[in-house]
Amino acid sequence: MKRRFVTLDVFTTRRHAGNPLAVVLQSEGLDTEAMQAIAREFNLSETVFVSPPEKPGHRASVRIFTPGGELPFAGHPTVGTAVWLALTDDAEGRPAELLVLEEKVGPVSCAVEVKGSHAGHAVFTLPRLPERVGEAAEAEVLATALGLDASEIGFENHAPAVYSAGVPFHFVPVATREVIGRARPDLARWQAAFGAGGAYLYGRETAETGHDFHVRMFWPGTGIGEDPATGGAAAAFAGAIMAYDKPADGDHRLVIEQGYEMGRPSQITLELSVRDRALVSARIGGSAIVVSEGVLL
Incomplete structure (x- = not known):
């Protein structure tokens, strides 16, 4: 099965700065071992795998992997994934100012703003206080x-x-x-x-x-x-x-x-x-x- 992916530079407004992120779409059917192998192939600090949400009203379920293992939560994957999903929704005529991602740490609420066809801004509330x-x-x-x-x-x-x-x-x-x-x-x-x-x-x-x-x-x-x-x-x-x-x-x-x-x-x-x-x-x-x-x- 062919699976689409995108890469984004996160925590920056310009390409080739910030932190690179890979987002694998349509990740249904991939097990943990396969996700880990793909994350090692990208060899970025994190790779995100997006699946349909488990709960109605949430935007997506995501799993986050470094080259060495899975994380329950991470910031630049949350921001980058939220921006990409907002861009997708906006392009399909379904703009939203708030979306919820299901991460291992729990649901993460993200306020999003689309800025053109390829960029955006996201702010998420910490699902767990430090x-x-x-x-x-x-x-x-x-x-x-x-x-x-x-x-x-x-x-x-x-x-x-x-x-x-x-x-x-x-x-x-x-x-x-x-x-x-x-x-x-x-x-x-x-x-x-x-x-x-x-x-x-x-x-x-x-x-x-x-x-x-x-x-x-x-x-x-x-x-x-x-x-x-x-x-x-x-x-x-x-x-x-x-x-x-x-x-x-x-x-x-x-x-x-x-x-x-x-x-x-x-x-x-x-x-x-x-x-x-x-x-x-x-x-x-x-x-x-x-x-x-x-x-x-």
């Missing part, structure tokens, strides 16, 4: 696994921590963008520092004005050496922001830049709604643009 999970390794252990010095870990009151909004990430605060740029994963020391998880380095010194954080994300265990944009980590990052920055009650919008060291600049918006000093909801947003369409034989 929570602190486990404890980070000592700064010396983290630094060694990243090719850095322990004195370069941490800034202000920010300290290493592990948070999850569906997928756990190790958050490593770094004082300057120069230090973030020097980070190089040491695979021989990775397990001791991060286990099978990903390392999300972040700091306030940004490449572009108007942005709030500059980040890099390494996750060798999933086949992702470095990711150009990681929406699932940005979702979990909301937990670290609440813990260390303690934003006041109200709505806050932050812009996270990622992928600059890879030549694939990406911009992720993180919106926080805070009431009584607690996070009551959060949203991840970004743009996506179609790059290619094809058929799997």
